[in-house]
Amino acid sequence: MKALRFDQIGSLDALALAEVPRPPALSGEVVVRIHAAGVNPSDFKNVLGKFPYTTVPRTPGRDFAGVVVDGPAGLLGQEVWGSGRELGFVRDGSHAEYLALPAAGVARKPATLSFAEAAASGVPYLTAWEAVERIGIGAGTRLVLIGMGAVGTAAHLLATARGADVVVGVRRSERADELRARGVEAIVLDDTEKFAAQVRDRFADGAQAVFDTTGFWLPAAITALGTGGHIAVIAAPADGHERVPVLDLYRRGGTLVGVNSARHDTIASAASLNSLGELFDSGALPVPTGIVARPLDQAVQTYRELAAGANDKFVFTNTEH
Template identity: 60%
Template sequence: MRALTFDRIGTLDALALGTVPDPEPAVGEVLVRIVAAGVNPSDVKNVLGRFPYTTVPRVPGRDFAGVVVAGPDELVGREVWGSGKGLGFTRDGTHAEMLALPAGGVALKPETLTFEQAASGGTPYLTAFEAIERGGVTAGTTLLLIGLGAVGSAALDIARGRGADVIVGVRRPELAEKLRGEGIETVLLDDPGRLAATVHAHRPEGAEVVFETTGHWLPAVVPVLAVGGRVCIIAAPADGHVRVPVLDLYRRGAVIIGVNSLLHDVVASAASLEKLRATFDSGELSAPDPAVLRPLEDAITVYHDLNSGSSAKYVLVNQY
């Protein structure tokens, strides 16, 4: 099969596209013909050596959508999607034509999504789903969402589907105007020192939950919280450290919740994807925003583009 591989860690120069043997599923595993595979910033960081547990040589990639071609009879021929810890890190991943993984690690693909849409939604929707769940976001919950990348967009969709009261914070005025035109309450992220006053002008009691997706606004969002509020975080500054106004935090009885999708293996991830499948197919969730589609042959270029700062969501597509 054709596959992207890396044989050492620390440089994207280690990436190579070539032909490798097809994976052989073990007992209790399935073999999936990959139709589409998402590319996440963590895939790039993986090759660059940001994860100490990665072993090489390795096929990278976590997210996929495809068709089961071998395994339990009830799964053969089914359209599936998946993601999770291990793929691309300690076992070969999804940026290839075929993938072997535990049978419990695949979930049925939503019928309302194409393969490409499902592949683009794995990590972003799993991350957003965990933040929304652990943050306790339900109907009527006031949620301040900081940032509207792939994860933020997924969180917005999930939270609105639950009937939450959502305010979105973005940096670009033109995006703020676009969101307001769509009926989404929006605040502009221009001055961290003014954020709390701006939000309290909208919601005097503050936000019950803040989902900070950027890694740069944690100190500013603590004063935004209502009593007993929760802050979910998925990112940090480059050095991994930030000064937190602890006095404000404990006086509110507030908590910080770290969300890391790489803590969950493919089986646990499949269970969450099955819950998401039901909400997509019921119409509670809309399809993910369109991704940039590239053939597997362009994978190395995609990795370099992401490493150079591209914010696009890329999906690698196999052409059989």
């Protein structure tokens, strides 16, 4: 089978498409024929050596959607999707034609999503799901969402589906105008000193929850927080450190929550994906858009584009088996 491989970390020059044996289904496992595999920033960062626990040689890729072709009889022929911390890091991942993983690590693919749409939704929606769950987003929650990338977009849709009162903060006025044209309430973030006032112009008692998907607004988020509020973060400055107003945080009774989808293995991820699948199939979550599908043969080029700053949501597709 074809698989993207790297045998050392530190440079994308180590990436190459190769012919490797199809993996067997060991006891308690399934083999999935990959129809589509999502590409995330963590995938190229993995090759660049940003995750010290990665072992090589390795096939990268966390997210996938496909059909079970080997394993327990009850799963054969089932359309499934999945993700997990071990895929692409300590066991071979999804940027290949076939993938082996624990049988309990696959979830039924939502019928409303194509393989490409499901594969594009793994890490972004799992990250957003953990954030809205852990900071208690529900009906009427006053939420400020900072950033509208893949995770921010997923979080906005999930929070809206739960009935939250959401304001989105973005850096560019053009982006804010685009969001407003789509009916999304947006503010322009251009000055950390003004952030709390911007939030209180909308929420007089401050935000009950702030989800910073960018890693640059934590100190300002604390000053905008209402009593007993929660802040979720998924990123940090380049050096990993931030100076924060701790006095403001504890006086408000605030809670800081770190969200990291890479903590969850395929089995834990499958449980969350089953819940997300129900939301997609019920219509509570819309079908994802803006996906750029590419054949696996273009994987190396795609990794280089992402490392150079491309923001597209790429998905590798396998049309021949």
